[in-house]
Amino acid sequence: MKRIIAVVLLVIVILGAVSYVLFHKVGVGLLVLEGNKESKTIINIKNDRVPVEVKESKSIAVTSIPVLMYHSIATQAGNQLRVPVENFKEQMDYLKNNGYETLTPEEYYSAMTTGKAKYEKPILVTFDDGYDDNYSAAFPILKQNNQKAVIFMIISYIDKAGFLNAAQIKEMSEKGVYFQSHTVNHVELNGISYEEQVKEMKDSKNALDSMLKQNTKFLCYPVGRYNDDTLKALKDTGYTMAFTTKPGLSSKEQGLEQLLRVRINASTTIDEFKKLIEQ
């Protein structure tokens, strides 16, 4: 009898030990599983938060932004509007190697209206008129440096000799070059009626809107000329910003429809270039 009791007790002890070990192992297993789940969740939360934190920390106060004004990128003795391609490359490389970030029109507009930019040294690169060398000479350099630019296109010049054609405009617009209005006929706006100004602005906007499926909002005054009617026509036709040819760094205080630019000539040296864009 004593022996039977001893065997039963032994069996109970063994079963107890086995079940304890099994339970413990499974229990540990579950804990490990939970632990993994938990740590995965934590990692996910952290990953989700990282871009938000980076974005917030990169909101930098800006009061003025240089807007470079180019026309043609070519060499022609005596023509200051044509900047040799070597000079243009040197200038774009300088921007790239010195922390300047080229903006899109929307980024520029956002920085001007909020007073905050994503970058410490924002800059806007613009070309007036739409010369075909903007495609053959400037575009390869911009692509190579991963830089953005804006071309103020004269709508009636599209497809004309010496100017950009529709295919080039489409190709460039898909690769970081933005097209905005320089009116249809490039007439000096202060010399025509309010109604004629409205037509120049509206027709050029409609042409770019349908060609590039965009909402064109920025205008560049031909030869920098404008009057009070121009400012009214600008608002009435849906533009939010306009650029002059007056020299200086652009800032909100000038008014978004009378923005200053930095003219780059054929004779502008790299030292002059540096001084012109310093803030």
Ligand SMILES: [Zn+2]
């Ligand atoms: Zn022009």
